[in-house]
Amino acid sequence: MTQLSTSKIPVGFTEKTAQANGVTLNYAIGGAGPTVVLLHGYPQTWYMWRKVIPALAGQYTVVVPDLRGSGGSDAPATGYDKVTLAEDIHQLLVAIGRADQVNVVGHDVGTMVSWAYAAAHPDSVRRLTVIEGPRVDESVYQSPALTPAGPGLWNFGFFVLDNGLPERIVSGREDTWVAGFVDWLEVVKGGVDPDAIAEYAAQLRLSGHLAASYAYFRTFHRDVEDGMRTRETPLSMPVLAIGGEGALGQVVLDLAERYASDVTGAVFPCGHWVPEESPELLLKHLLPFLG
Secondary structure, eight states: OOOOOOGGOOOOOOEEEEETTEEEEEEEEEEEEEEEEEETTTOOOOOOOEEEEHHHHTTEEEEEOOOOOTTSSSSSSSSOOOHHHHHHHHHHHTTTTOOOOEEEETTHHHHHHHHEEEEEEEEEEEEEEEESSOOOGGGGSSSSSTTTTOOHHHHHHTTTTTHHHHHHTTTOOOOHHHHHHHHOOOSSSTTOOOOOOOHHHHTSSTTTTTHHHHHHTTTTTHHHHHHHTTTTTTBBEEEEEEETTTTTHHHHHHHHHHHHHHHEEESSSOOOOOOHOOOHHHHHHHHHHHO
């Protein structure tokens, strides 16, 4: 387990660990007021929220975990289905006394976990924000084009290969992989800066973390089955859905409307890495939504 250098942690935040659901989770926390929990995507860590959490901390207690298998959190061999990941986060919030009236915000894989959290604990979720990611259902296998010229979501097929090929290709080349993967989906170049790329690559080199990074996707079959058990009951809490026009775009809003009855949203002029490419615009939408 490793934690960030204190020089990289935003002022007013501290990094801590807690036991939750049988694993040790690393998280950053700062601010005061109602709870906002921010859930990161692949191949990132809580550090992806560094540009927005100082502003949020002016009004909220901001909890920013590393998911199981990422950053400073444990990376066991199992437990990467989104229901289990959501339960990790719920138990973490219970442990630190922050599980009531939670504002949940997710990006990418964190969006998938956020949907699962809201479905499992609807009474504890005040508002839900989903950014550049779907609720896992059959649509994840349809590989929609990301732009009019493509390409489709080829990476899903690559990640779910369970013959060890993805691990062999990326192992020892984590910096090259992360830099290239980020660049593919980045419109506002430099939004994900070199320090961030180095941080995300370094966490993939930790024991068990490369395998865990693919396990988030190799559980999709189970995630679809879990989602089918709750899909007939639309979520009633307000939902803010945000896409990047260079990535999933309107798809995020369209999918959100399948599962929630009160959805607002926007498509930003950026790529997939919304909190890093367009933090000011994200705050312009998120702060009023949170109220």
